[in-house]
Amino acid sequence: MSSIMLKSLSKQYTNDKYTLDDISLEIKDKEFLVLLGPSGCGKSTLLRMIAGIEEITQGDVYIGDVCVNEVEPKDRGVAMVFQNYALYPHMTVFENMAYGLKIKKIKKAEREKRIKAAADILQIDPLLKRFPSQLSGGQKQRVAIGRAIVKEPKVFLMDEPLSNLDAKLRNEMRIEIKKLHERLDSTFIYVTHDQVEAVTLGDRIAIMAEGKFRQIGTPMEIIDCPVDMFVANFISSPPINYMDASLIQRDNQVYVEVDGVLLETNLPLEVMEQAPEIVAGIRPEHCFLTEDSEDALAMEVLFTEIIGTDVLVHLKYKTSSFIVKKSFTQTYAKGQKVNAGISANHVHVFDRQTQKNLRCRP
Amino acid sequence: MSLAKLKTGIHYAMLILLSVLMVFPFLWMFLISIKPKSEVYSGSLLPSTFHFENYIRVFTETKMLLYLWNSISVSLIVIVFQIFTAIFAAYVFATAQKRWVRYCFVLILATYMLPSAVTYIPSFILLSKANLLDTHIGYILSELISIFAVFFLRQSFAQVPKDVVHAAKLDGAGHLRLIFTVYIPYCKNAIASLVLITFIYSYNNYMWPSLLIKSEENMFVTIGLRRLFMSQAGYGMDFPLAMAACAISLAPMLILLAIASKRIIHSMANLYVNK
Numbered sequence: 356m357s358s359i360m361l362k363s364l365s366k367q368y369t370n371d372k373y374t375l376d377d378i379s380l381e382i383k384d385k386e387f388l389v390l391l392g393p394s395g396c397g398k399s400t401l402l403r404m405i406a407g408i409e410e411i412t413q414g415d416v417y418i419g420d421v422c423v424n425e426v427e428p429k430d431r432g433v434a435m436v437f438q439n440y441a442l443y444p445h446m447t448v449f450e451n452m453a454y455g456l457k458i459k460k461i462k463k464a465e466r467e468k469r470i471k472a473a474a475d476i477l478q479i480d481p482l483l484k485r486f487p488s489q490l491s492g493g494q495k496q497r498v499a500i501g502r503a504i505v506k507e508p509k510v511f512l513m514d515e516p517l518s519n520l521d522a523k524l525r526n527e528m529r530i531e532i533k534k535l536h537e538r539l540d541s542t543f544i545y546v547t548h549d550q551v552e553a554v555t556l557g558d559r560i561a562i563m564a565e566g567k568f569r570q571i572g573t574p575m576e577i578i579d580c581p582v583d584m585f586v587a588n589f590i591s592s593p594p595i596n597y598m599d600a601s602l603i604q605r606d607n608q609v610y611v612e613v614d615g616v617l618l619e620t621n622l623p624l625e626v627m628e629q630a631p632e633i634v635a636g637i638r639p640e641h642c643f644l645t646e647d648s649e650d651a652l653a654m655e656v657l658f659t660e661i662i663g664t665d666v667l668v669h670l671k672y673k674t675s676s677f678i679v680k681k682s683f684t685q686t687y688a689k690g691q692k693v694n695a696g697i698s699a700n701h702v703h704v705f706d707r708q709t710q711k712n713l714r715c716r717p
Numbered sequence: 718m719s720l721a722k723l724k725t726g727i728h729y730a731m732l733i734l735l736s737v738l739m740v741f742p743f744l745w746m747f748l749i750s751i752k753p754k755s756e757v758y759s760g761s762l763l764p765s766t767f768h769f770e771n772y773i774r775v776f777t778e779t780k781m782l783l784y785l786w787n788s789i790s791v792s793l794i795v796i797v798f799q800i801f802t803a804i805f806a807a808y809v810f811a812t813a814q815k816r817w818v819r820y821c822f823v824l825i826l827a828t829y830m831l832p833s834a835v836t837y838i839p840s841f842i843l844l845s846k847a848n849l850l851d852t853h854i855g856y857i858l859s860e861l862i863s864i865f866a867v868f869f870l871r872q873s874f875a876q877v878p879k880d881v882v883h884a885a886k887l888d889g890a891g892h893l894r895l896i897f898t899v900y901i902p903y904c905k906n907a908i909a910s911l912v913l914i915t916f917i918y919s920y921n922n923y924m925w926p927s928l929l930i931k932s933e934e935n936m937f938v939t940i941g942l943r944r945l946f947m948s949q950a951g952y953g954m955d956f957p958l959a960m961a962a963c964a965i966s967l968a969p970m971l972i973l974l975a976i977a978s979k980r981i982i983h984s985m986a987n988l989y990v991n992k
């Protein structure tokens with residue numbers, strides 16, 4: 356059993372500030388949990404506390420049914436990929452991976468078999484005899500992953516393990532990590548900045564900000580119903596478009612009105628009772644460009660950005676910017692006037708005061 | 718001539734002058750060591766005839782060989798103990814988070830600030846109570862731990878990246894394994910420097926051994942040389958012989974310099990120049 360439970364966990368580095376502030380979370384056995392959050396929000400700190408190499412200020416960490424607060428790091432059955440790799444500089448790549456296995460008294464043949472297998476997966480076979488100082492950042496990173504996976508631990512802690520790889524290698528390694536998770540029956544906690552990684556790998560995603568969890572849920576739940584404007588912005592790449600809007604009721608339906616354009620929503624009628632001031636959040640992929648000026652907003656093209664087979668059209672609407680994502684079929688000139696439409700039922704409605712999603716909070 | 722060239726010219730001139738100043742006494746020593754005894758006070762720098770047999774006389778007429786053996790063997794034993802004890806102490810002081818450990822370190826450093834003469838009398842009394850005066854064991858016991866070595870190693874142990882240590886702990890390493898597979902290999906250059914510095918210090922050590930060691934068969938090179946000067950003072954000193962003995966006493970240091978000059982320069986620079 357390698358479920359993980361965090362109970363009211365807090366961390367203070369200095370007296371005036373909580374780096375982690377009373378967080379609780381239960382991670383199921385064999386679950387793949389992704390931690391997503393802006394720089395400095397405490398992701399690495401959390402991993403290190405689970406690993407046992409950072410002191411706990413308050414609260415408890417359970418691995419399985421055991422409170423591991425007082426358990427030595429080596430006895431927790433975790434392996435960690437450090438954000439800065441932390442390879443042993445005086446050992447070769449092979450020795451780096453063999454170190455932990457030797458201590459665990461794993462036989463030489465078995466050691467070599469595991470290291471060979473890991474090296475194949477990570478494409479570092481030709482590097483085994485080199486020292487870390489002779490490797491590039493991306494190569495070091497793969498060695499760091501290798502050092503963790505040969506240990507076949509109950510719990511994997513990975514701190515941005517793919518951040519230094521090129522796009523192609525990153526896609527390949529992402530798939531390898533997914534496979535690894537399916538093969539190894541371990542629990543994974545995986546820190547990333549990359550929404551694509553978060554959504555494709557995670558059984559659940561925990562979005563953090565300033566030492567707290569903002570939302571924990573499956574990728575679908577978070578994309579479908581981000582609890583507040585921060586989460587909506589963070590999970591959306593390119594960033595979500597926010598517009599001032601108001602709520603209107605017609606025929607027992609609640610509509611969002613943006614400058615005369617009505618957008619259908621599936622909000623319950625009760626929200627009208629509080630008559631909140633709102634901000635509409637619309638994802639770039641839920642917008643389209645149209646000839647039709649009816650039910651669309653007149654905008655001006657600023658520039659376009661081609662991403663693979665898609666294009667991001669950056670637009671100017673009044674004084675703010677607006678992004679539309681569409682498949683790449685034609686080019687747009689700077690200054691060109693276009694009409695942006697919004698697909699029905701794809702608008703997120705946030706309370707302007709509290710920044711909360713009206714749909715998630717009754 | 719450009720200003721830059723003039724500047725390097727002046728630098729070189731100063732370096733050459735200083736080098737000559739440093740080397741001259743050694744050169745003089747060497748020249749006296751090959752003179753006949755009668756020419757020591759002759760006033761000319763160069764000998765009229767060369768008497769290299771003075772060097773052979775050092776080994777036949779004095780106990781220089783024994784002194785050399787004593788000095789080198791005892792220094793090597795001292796190095797082993799000092800490095801060994803320093804490694805463990807440095808590990809504790811470099812890694813322990815507890816406040817009282819840090820206070821201990823400051824306290825120990827403070828004793829390093831004391832003039833070493835302050836400890837001579839208590840050490841002497843202790844060794845005499847233990848009946849270890851005039852023995853190598855007594856000297857080695859009094860040099861088991863070097864505060865300098867502890868400090869020096871602590872500083873380099875503190876350079877080992879925290880996460881590398883964390884990774885090793887997660888890999889299952891305990892204290893001993895951490896020391897021997899992470900700290901020592903990571904700091905092997907610093908340790909090599911420390912070995913050299915310790916050897917040079919121990920080989921040159923004069924004051925304390927001269928108080929402790931009295932009998933001839935236990936003498937080190939430093940005290941042995943003094944004895945050579947003193948013993949002949951009565952009936953006209955044999956300066957060429959004494960100078961030849963001095964030159965021979967330099968031999969181990971010169972060999973060391975030949976083998977590891979780069980490392981010695983590097984470690985001395987590290988020691989005295991703030992990086």
Ligand SMILES: Nc1ncnc2c1ncn2[C@@H]1O[C@H](COP(=O)(O)OP(=O)(O)OP(=O)(O)O)[C@@H](O)[C@H]1O
Pocket residue numbers: 368369374392393394395396397398399400401438
């Ligand atoms: N040893 C330390 N002493 C004091 N403050 C620290 C220490 N380590 C981290 N912090 C602070 O704690 C906060 C969280 O740091 P942490 O490394 O966990 O962030 P992170 O979420 O991993 O960020 P990133 O995405 O940039 O890696 C930061 O504000 C950081 O400055």
Ligand SMILES: [Mg+2]
Pocket residue numbers: 398399400438514
């Ligand atoms: Mg981090």
